[in-house]
Amino acid sequence: MSSFEEYRNKNGYSAKSIRVQNSHVNRLKSWCINQNINLERINYNQALQFIDSERERGILNQSIIRGINSIRIYFDYLLEIGTVKQNIIKRIRIRQNGKKVIPETLTPQQLETIYHDFMNIPEWEHKTQTAKELHKRNVVLLGLLVYQGLTSGETAKLETNHINLAEGKIYIPSTRKSNARTLKLQANQILPIKTYIEEFKPNPYLFPSKKQSDMICKIVEQAKKDHPEIIDSRQIRTSVIMNWLKTNNIRQVQYMAGHKSIRSTEQYRSHDLSDLTKQLELFHPLR
Structure with a gap:
């Protein structure tokens, strides 16, 4: 059974991406412990409660989106190794505020x-x-x-x-x-x-x-x-x-x-x- 890090290395994630993803996943793990929730059995409504708690902490919408993307990858891994039967995080879609920021372009x-x-x-x-x-x-x-x-x-x-x-x-x-x-x-x-x-x-x-x-x-x-x-x-x-x-x-x-x-x-x-x-x-x- 491969580890989460091995799974991401196999899928081409950079060391920097892996560090950021770990931070996001650890945040969810800590929240689940505080709420007495089994992370591997978290349901859709509980995942939404986690997002609400992040907003209450003052986390910006764009940062929450990045966090959910990292957690989605983690649940893809859990699905692959058979720990969960479905990736409920994939059902979550957070609307982005405003348009994508485009940097100054080069001719x-x-x-x-x-x-x-x-x-x-x-x-x-x-x-x-x-x-x-x-x-x-x-x-x-x-x-x-x-x-x-x-x-x-x-x-x-x-x-x-x-x-x-x-x-x-x-x-x-x-x-x-x-x-x-x-x-x-x-x-x-x-x-x-x-x-x-x-x-x-x-x-x-x-x-x-x-x-x-x-x-x-x-x-x-x-x-x-x-x-x-x-x-x-x-x-x-x-x-x-x-x-x-x-x-x-x-x-x-x-x-x-x-x-x-x-x-x-x-x-x-x-x-x-x-x-x-x-x-x-x-x-x-x-x-």
Whole structure:
């Protein structure tokens, strides 16, 4: 029987996500002990009482949603090992207040410059030979962020045979949160990917590392030194998707982004108000 941590490692959760999930699950466990409730037999109404108690503590709605998502994962684990017969937490849906917060986006030109500057970091900046070699891998990873808008969960599942350099395409397998799709590689990605595969010979995974999210955070932090306009990898993905929406229809972007629901894609479109704002200022100027 696997532990909860082993279950999450198997499903590709990062060390940071696991720590946050543990905090949320432990909060529920403490509440159940105080209420004399058997956690493994908690019912729907009792779960709602727990949510009410979190609100009474002043916990924000968004934080409660994240907590319930963590608890849902825990009950998926309990279901898998046969401790519970159903995941009652999946029945809980908490309405979010307001729209999804979209960070300031980067233009295609900005993303192009970020990738170009990172790729051409002078060799003398790499303090060791290992750092110099790993930079080749990091260039490939950053390219997949700024051109294909991949997440750390998706880069973790990439295999070497998912790359088709002859056709200039990459297959992105599905994850818990995204659909599989095939995307075009940009011309300036081809040589770095070819060099990386030939020199590192990764097999079967393209980036053999258990901590993809940590690795990507370090790459983004390095790129941020020359480009302080970068916030994080989420901002990069958001920018890619919103830029796609300016030149493709929403169904195409849903496919390219790997969104399982069209609603996920619509959230980005509803925030892309730049053209509308310009029109309003032109025809209805503020007095």
